[in-house]
Amino acid sequence: MRTKDENMRVLVAEDEEVLAELVATGLRxxxxxxxxxxxxxxxxxxxxxxxxxxxxxxxxxxxVHGDEVARRLVADASRTRILMLTASASMEDRVQGLDLGADDYLGKPFEFPELVSRVRALRRRSARPVPPVLERHGLRLDTVRRTAHRDGQELDLSPKEFAVLQILLEADGATVSAEELLERAWDANADPFTGAVRVAMSKLRGKLGEPALIRTVQGVGYAL
Structure with missing residues (x-):
């Protein structure tokens, strides 16, 4: 179970497989x-x-109908926020979906930037708000604009590298385990034995430059 704010993890539940993969690719x-x-x-x-x-x-x-999925999440008092999609954009459908426990509602077809914006807004409601700008040791991450700088110089980070660095900054000096990084920044298909975290950390360290900012805590994880 995650206890800190972190880069967002999203489940796309959509029976039109092509649409589901398009949405997932865009969100990634x-x-x-x-x-x-x-x-x-x-x-x-x-x-x-x-x-x-x-x-x-x-x-x-x-x-299992989407309405039933929503009901069970609400019954379990889940912190997962629900963005409900439907082919019907009628007022009655929207009201019914929200009454079931959906936090937001979007009719098909939709504009993808609006979907991303709504997902981000729901994430902010799912836990303690993340400051829009994170700063430590000369690093400056803008979590809204998705930009990163060190000592005023822009860093060219991949989405995964940005996610890892954001998690380390949010930990505020505490050690973050490789398992926690894998849980928070990778999807369920990530193989825990591939060394994905180690490879991403190596690339991130290279882009951050000297002096080194990320230290390895042997047998425990990583910390700024």
Whole structure:
């Protein structure tokens, strides 16, 4: 279970597989860790296994209806926020979806920038707000504009590197384990034995330059 604010993890539950993958790809490009499922029972299984900030939930899911997924999240007092998608944009449908416990509602077809903006807004409501700018040791991360600087020089970071650095900054000097980084910045397909965190950390250290800012705490994790 995550205890600090962090880079966002999103579940996309949409039975139109092409649309689900398009949404997931766009959200990953925006810097989020994203998993996709195509049925309501799979959505419930993933929601039971992982700690998501937001679920993008299609109402008309097979096997277990999206409405039932929303009901169970509400019944479990889950902190996961629900952005409900529907092919119907009628007022009655919107009201019904919100009454079921959805935090926001978006009709299809939708403009992708609006989806990203709504997901970000829901994430801010899911936990303690993250300061829009994080600063420490000459590092400056703008979490809204997704820009990073060290001593005034812009850093060319990948979305994954940005996520890792944001998590370390939010830890405020505390040590973050590799397992925690993997849980918070990677999706469920990440193999914990591939050394993905170690590789990303090596690239991030190279881009941050000297003097070194990230230290390895042997057997524990990483800290600024």
């Amino acid at each position: 490009r925006a810097g989020f860790a994203v998993d996709t499922v195509y049925s309501g029972d799979a959505a419930l299984a993933y929601l039971g296994l992982h700690d998501y900030d937001v679920v993008v939930l299609d109402r008309d899911l097979p096997r």
